[in-house]
Amino acid sequence: MLFHVRMNVSLPAGMPADQAAQLKKAEKELAQRLQQEGKWRHLWRIAGQYANISIFDVGSVDELHTLLTSLPLFPYMQIDVMPLCRHPSSIRDNDS
Amino acid sequence: MLFHVRMNVSLPAGMPADQAAQLKKAEKELAQRLQQEGKWRHLWRIAGQYANISIFDVGSVDELHTLLTSLPLFPYMQIDVMPLCRHPSSIRDNDS
Amino acid sequence: MLFHVRMNVSLPAGMPADQAAQLKKAEKELAQRLQQEGKWRHLWRIAGQYANISIFDVGSVDELHTLLTSLPLFPYMQIDVMPLCRHPSSIRDNDS
Amino acid sequence: MLFHVRMNVSLPAGMPADQAAQLKKAEKELAQRLQQEGKWRHLWRIAGQYANISIFDVGSVDELHTLLTSLPLFPYMQIDVMPLCRHPSSIRDNDS
Amino acid sequence: MLFHVRMNVSLPAGMPADQAAQLKKAEKELAQRLQQEGKWRHLWRIAGQYANISIFDVGSVDELHTLLTSLPLFPYMQIDVMPLCRHPSSIRDNDS
Amino acid sequence: MLFHVRMNVSLPAGMPADQAAQLKKAEKELAQRLQQEGKWRHLWRIAGQYANISIFDVGSVDELHTLLTSLPLFPYMQIDVMPLCRHPSSIRDNDS
Amino acid sequence: MLFHVRMNVSLPAGMPADQAAQLKKAEKELAQRLQQEGKWRHLWRIAGQYANISIFDVGSVDELHTLLTSLPLFPYMQIDVMPLCRHPSSIRDNDS
Amino acid sequence: MLFHVRMNVSLPAGMPADQAAQLKKAEKELAQRLQQEGKWRHLWRIAGQYANISIFDVGSVDELHTLLTSLPLFPYMQIDVMPLCRHPSSIRDNDS
Amino acid sequence: MLFHVRMNVSLPAGMPADQAAQLKKAEKELAQRLQQEGKWRHLWRIAGQYANISIFDVGSVDELHTLLTSLPLFPYMQIDVMPLCRHPSSIRDNDS
Amino acid sequence: MLFHVRMNVSLPAGMPADQAAQLKKAEKELAQRLQQEGKWRHLWRIAGQYANISIFDVGSVDELHTLLTSLPLFPYMQIDVMPLCRHPSSIRDNDS
Numbered sequence: 001m002l003f004h005v006r007m008n009v010s011l012p013a014g015m016p017a018d019q020a021a022q023l024k025k026a027e028k029e030l031a032q033r034l035q036q037e038g039k040w041r042h043l044w045r046i047a048g049q050y051a052n053i054s055i056f057d058v059g060s061v062d063e064l065h066t067l068l069t070s071l072p073l074f075p076y077m078q079i080d081v082m083p084l085c086r087h088p089s090s091i092r093d094n095d096s
Numbered sequence: 097m098l099f100h101v102r103m104n105v106s107l108p109a110g111m112p113a114d115q116a117a118q119l120k121k122a123e124k125e126l127a128q129r130l131q132q133e134g135k136w137r138h139l140w141r142i143a144g145q146y147a148n149i150s151i152f153d154v155g156s157v158d159e160l161h162t163l164l165t166s167l168p169l170f171p172y173m174q175i176d177v178m179p180l181c182r183h184p185s186s187i188r189d190n191d192s
Numbered sequence: 193m194l195f196h197v198r199m200n201v202s203l204p205a206g207m208p209a210d211q212a213a214q215l216k217k218a219e220k221e222l223a224q225r226l227q228q229e230g231k232w233r234h235l236w237r238i239a240g241q242y243a244n245i246s247i248f249d250v251g252s253v254d255e256l257h258t259l260l261t262s263l264p265l266f267p268y269m270q271i272d273v274m275p276l277c278r279h280p281s282s283i284r285d286n287d288s
Numbered sequence: 289m290l291f292h293v294r295m296n297v298s299l300p301a302g303m304p305a306d307q308a309a310q311l312k313k314a315e316k317e318l319a320q321r322l323q324q325e326g327k328w329r330h331l332w333r334i335a336g337q338y339a340n341i342s343i344f345d346v347g348s349v350d351e352l353h354t355l356l357t358s359l360p361l362f363p364y365m366q367i368d369v370m371p372l373c374r375h376p377s378s379i380r381d382n383d384s
Numbered sequence: 385m386l387f388h389v390r391m392n393v394s395l396p397a398g399m400p401a402d403q404a405a406q407l408k409k410a411e412k413e414l415a416q417r418l419q420q421e422g423k424w425r426h427l428w429r430i431a432g433q434y435a436n437i438s439i440f441d442v443g444s445v446d447e448l449h450t451l452l453t454s455l456p457l458f459p460y461m462q463i464d465v466m467p468l469c470r471h472p473s474s475i476r477d478n479d480s
Numbered sequence: 481m482l483f484h485v486r487m488n489v490s491l492p493a494g495m496p497a498d499q500a501a502q503l504k505k506a507e508k509e510l511a512q513r514l515q516q517e518g519k520w521r522h523l524w525r526i527a528g529q530y531a532n533i534s535i536f537d538v539g540s541v542d543e544l545h546t547l548l549t550s551l552p553l554f555p556y557m558q559i560d561v562m563p564l565c566r567h568p569s570s571i572r573d574n575d576s
Numbered sequence: 577m578l579f580h581v582r583m584n585v586s587l588p589a590g591m592p593a594d595q596a597a598q599l600k601k602a603e604k605e606l607a608q609r610l611q612q613e614g615k616w617r618h619l620w621r622i623a624g625q626y627a628n629i630s631i632f633d634v635g636s637v638d639e640l641h642t643l644l645t646s647l648p649l650f651p652y653m654q655i656d657v658m659p660l661c662r663h664p665s666s667i668r669d670n671d672s
Numbered sequence: 673m674l675f676h677v678r679m680n681v682s683l684p685a686g687m688p689a690d691q692a693a694q695l696k697k698a699e700k701e702l703a704q705r706l707q708q709e710g711k712w713r714h715l716w717r718i719a720g721q722y723a724n725i726s727i728f729d730v731g732s733v734d735e736l737h738t739l740l741t742s743l744p745l746f747p748y749m750q751i752d753v754m755p756l757c758r759h760p761s762s763i764r765d766n767d768s
Numbered sequence: 769m770l771f772h773v774r775m776n777v778s779l780p781a782g783m784p785a786d787q788a789a790q791l792k793k794a795e796k797e798l799a800q801r802l803q804q805e806g807k808w809r810h811l812w813r814i815a816g817q818y819a820n821i822s823i824f825d826v827g828s829v830d831e832l833h834t835l836l837t838s839l840p841l842f843p844y845m846q847i848d849v850m851p852l853c854r855h856p857s858s859i860r861d862n863d864s
Numbered sequence: 865m866l867f868h869v870r871m872n873v874s875l876p877a878g879m880p881a882d883q884a885a886q887l888k889k890a891e892k893e894l895a896q897r898l899q900q901e902g903k904w905r906h907l908w909r910i911a912g913q914y915a916n917i918s919i920f921d922v923g924s925v926d927e928l929h930t931l932l933t934s935l936p937l938f939p940y941m942q943i944d945v946m947p948l949c950r951h952p953s954s955i956r957d958n959d960s
Contacts, residue, residue: 048943079336144271175816240463367528428564432655559720620756624847751912812948
């Protein structure tokens with residue numbers, strides 16, 4: 001099942017550069033592992049913003065929530081989830 | 097270049113069923129042709145709504161606008177466009 | 193899987209009373225059948241509004257979308273869907 | 289009487305981990321006791337958010353307010369209350 | 385129990401003057417009866433608008449919904465309900 | 481003249497408990513005095529929120545502003561004022 | 577007492593030109609009379625919009641409401657009222 | 673040329689009382705000088721808020737911006753500007 | 769003086785094609801004339817929308833309003849105006 | 865390709881004046897270099913705000929994002945991007 005997820009990141013002004021770098025590194029590693037496993041199907045940057053549009057492919061809403069809350073940047077993100085389904089005009093069976 | 101497009105469709109209450117069916121058929125044909133050409137990369141239905149999330153892959157903003165305004169349902173849609181770019185944590189080169 | 197659904201109904205001012213009554217009767221019958229099947233788990237009226245809060249329990253987002261778009265009042269409703277999951281403080285295993 | 293309650297939690301960035309853990313533990317204990325007493329009828333997590341949708345079943349608005357303001361996390365939550373009533377199409381007498 | 389209710393009235397442009405006058409007359413009669421019965425405790429006009437702020441005093445949410453939907457102008461109003469309770473600084477016991 | 485006032489209170493996270501208690505005590509005393517004088521006609525708590533709905537009865541807008549800005553919690557409140565007038569369907573002459 | 581009033585005019589698409597012209601003429605006459613009487617102190621057009629910003633100087637909220645609802649264009653306007661008072665830095669005693 | 677300006681002031685919670693008092697004093701002096709020069713034509717307090725509605729009369733947008741950014745409280749204000757022009761129903765030539 | 773203007777066009781569903789074509793033709797002619805005169809400095813289409821972003825260069829707000837309300841499509845547009853001024857980092861003297 | 869960019873700047877209250885001055889100086893230098901290179905085509909101040917409207921002319925969305933995120937003030941700005949295209953009524957070929 002596909003879910004459209006928008007994540008807006010907002011690190012506190014006073015966060016030490018080291019901590020921010022470490023968080024981003026851990027975030028990137030997990031994001032890439034989840035992409036390789038096929039759970040995080042697409043990941044795009046929104047132009048001009050510290051935000052992304054993602055498409056997740058998971059077996060259940062609980063799995064989605066577990067993935068999102070396991071992200072190192074989760075405490076610093078506003079996340080909006082929108083469930084998607086197959087569009088009748090889509091030509092790709094594996095895109096839903 | 098990728099653009100995130102949300103289309104909300106709203107047909108007038110009084111539109112004859114025939115006209116609506118014809119519009120939707122023409123819309124579907126064009127949507128599928130644009131998908132086959134690779135211009136309309138993804139097309140998903142938003143659950144519970146007569147609306148979709150689409151990802152377009154075009155050479156320019158002008159091309160995007162020309163495609164969107166050529167859609168038979170264009171006069172009946174509210175369209176919001178958001179430019180996307182490659183996310184540094186994405187593992188797919190061909191996804192941007 | 194549970195989904196929180198809010199439906200706001202807005203019938204066109206000019207709809208004949210007969211047609212409205214027939215739509216509502218068909219809506220009620222389907223709503224009750226889906227409740228008996230356990231798909232539509234809860235259905236509450238929002239006080240003072242022609243709107244409801246519903247909890248659906250379905251196997252997939254596609255199933256949810258199929259159910260919602262099969263409702264006779266679907267063309268006259270604005271529908272917002274929010275995916276839910278089990279809350280760690282919930283005492284009810286069968287409530288998620 | 290049923291009330292639809294949405295709670296969005298936002299702990300201050302600087303709150304010590306100990307204090308946060310203690311607050312959450314106390315919150316969980318009270319939430320579970322209120323569920324066992326039948327006052328807090330449903331408690332669901334909103335996917336991807338530190339927020340919940342709850343259904344309270346109380347004898348009066350004053351009782352609802354007393355319960356909500358007694359929650360240990362109350363000072364850190366934004367709470368929106370919406371009164372519900374029985375839906376004419378509901379098949380469950382005990383769901384209102 | 386007290387509920388704060390805001391009603392915004394919007395009659396269709398094409399409604400015959402007779403029908404509008406009759407609706408308003410019936411609305412006024414019911415509003416005054418409900419005030420005499422103590423159910424509709426306060427009724428104020430919002431300056432410059434075809435809208436009112438009302439305080440209802442009812443035994444349950446269901447009673448409130450029944451009253452509101454019985455108003456002749458109900459189909460032409462947008463209604464927002466907010467539950468109130470006694471304020472700890474209020475000096476009036478009978479104002480809650 | 482009546483004014484509908486909504487006050488949302490938001491004390492800074494770091495305010496010492498003593499200072500908060502003192503502010504609330506002074507606020508309560510003034511609120512009760514203004515009620516006894518008939519200036520602050522109604523005061524209700526909005527369920528689930530640190531907010532109130534109030535009805536003020538004053539001789540002028542300047543008097544209203546002077547009262548509101550004299551409240552000890554004024555610096556910590558967001559206040560919205562809406563002028564009310566007599567509703568033609570009201571049965572109470574002294575309610576306007 | 578001064579009130580800041582914003583009026584947004586929206587005539588129905590199908591209104592005959594004659595009726596519109598007559599309404600506007602009557603509106604202008606009343607607006608000018610109220611200005612001459614000093615009730616309607618200022619009247620400015622918002623650039624690019626069929627809307628105005630007005631300052632009314634009236635003895636009570638009821639008088640304001642009576643004036644506004646007597647405007648020929650009242651049924652076609654959205655009106656927002658904001659009470660004003662003397663600013664402590666104002667140098668004009670007669671501007672409040 | 674007239675511009676409608678709304679200023680909402682929000683001083684940081686931690687600003688020393690001395691600094692706040694000095695800022696307000698300087699703001700008042702400049703506001704009064706600009707009023708005497710005819711640049712700041714009207715200045716009203718919005719009831720219940722630390723905010724004002726002002727009408728500026730300046731020769732150009734650049735002049736307006738220079739005036740607004742020279743205000744001592746500028747760094748602590750949210751400012752919204754709306755250009756005004758003569759209303760065809762205004763009776764005052766010198767009010768535009 | 770420069771003004772940033774956003775125009776959203778919305779023709780009524782029932783407008784005859786002839787009338788729409790004539791309006792658009794007249795709009796185009798006037799738009800091009802105003803561009804040639806230097807009053808309408810820039811005119812861009814917003815991608816995916818029947819809307820534009822324009823920069824006007826006029827001598828006064830009144831002139832701007834006169835130009836905007838003379839547009840044949842004015843009755844069918846929502847227009848938002850935002851005054852611009854020279855940016856201190858701009859390298860172009862003739863761009864303000 | 866043209867993009868309409870709005871940047872709202874918000875420096876933290878506690879930022880030392882030195883750091884702010886250095887950031888603004890670096891921002892100005894880069895802004896002017898990008899203007900000279902033709903990438904940053906227009907740069908206007910929004911009257912009364914610490915915000916600007918900019919038009920960028922870039923070869924791709926990725927280039928736009930790289931430019932925007934390289935701005936020294938990027939961490940302190942909210943940025944909204946809107947893709948533009950040639951308007952059919954524009955008389956300037958080089959303005960798109």
